Amino acid sequence: MNPGTMTIAQLKDAVKQRHSVRQYLDKPIPADVAQALQEEIDKGNAEGGLHMQLVLNEPKAFSSFLAHYGKFSNVSNYIALIGPKGELLDEKLGYYGERVVLLAQHLGLNSCWVGLTYAKVKTSYVIGADEKLVAVIALGYGATQGTQHRSKSMSDVAQLTENADPDWYKQGIQCALLAPTATNQQKFYFSRIGHRVSVKAGTGFFSKMDLGIVKYHFEIGAADEEFQWA
Numbered sequence: 001m002n003p004g005t006m007t008i009a010q011l012k013d014a015v016k017q018r019h020s021v022r023q024y025l026d027k028p029i030p031a032d033v034a035q036a037l038q039e040e041i042d043k044g045n046a047e048g049g050l051h052m053q054l055v056l057n058e059p060k061a062f063s064s065f066l067a068h069y070g071k072f073s074n075v076s077n078y079i080a081l082i083g084p085k086g087e088l089l090d091e092k093l094g095y096y097g098e099r100v101v102l103l104a105q106h107l108g109l110n111s112c113w114v115g116l117t118y119a120k121v122k123t124s125y126v127i128g129a130d131e132k133l134v135a136v137i138a139l140g141y142g143a144t145q146g147t148q149h150r151s152k153s154m155s156d157v158a159q160l161t162e163n164a165d166p167d168w169y170k171q172g173i174q175c176a177l178l179a180p181t182a183t184n185q186q187k188f189y190f191s192r193i194g195h196r197v198s199v200k201a202g203t204g205f206f207s208k209m210d211l212g213i214v215k216y217h218f219e220i221g222a223a224d225e226e227f228q229w230a
Helices: 008-017 031-048 065-069 089-106 167-176 207-222
Strands: 053-055 077-084 110-114 131-140 188-193 196-201
Touching: 008 089, 008 207, 031 053, 031 077, 031 089, 077 089, 089 110, 089 131, 089 207, 167 188, 167 196, 167 207, 188 207, 196 207
Parallel strands: none
Antiparallel strands: 053 077, 077 131, 110 131, 188 196
């Protein structure tokens, strides 16, 4: 795992503090914070072969009926999750998008993954001929800090061996259970053979994107343990 500019302790704190927020204050993102976000986006784009873009001061995407239906207000900043079409695109955007989300939380911002309830404003970002916009992440200073979502138990989402699983594995799963997933469906399942860990996505909207988010959370929880994804 590449934690970027944050320590594992800071990442774990951001995981615990981050909750989805849909209502925001009319307060701009400072230039230094925007620059830090852009640098993390640039890193994710380079590592994942993606084309994520930071969009600032653009209220149209969240001024539509869809956005009101989704109970969004005062959203004028977001990350457009864009990349080349392919089987792994959603998972990559989930993984690298969540890296930006946790940095944003660390920098004092709030966020919300948005799959459907926004309008596409094509003049605000660039989509290449073989690329697609999959979702966006709303960003800003929240009117509240949000609330903790309901969570499944570890045994619901992972294969466990009674009193025999290492702490790093259990901590990884616990961190994964704090990950945002579409409609809080938590449709993923972990298993382990030694230090080889597998995680499978269930069916449902954005389940492959959720998989990328969940994998990054697991890596944070497992910290520096030398495990491998199967």
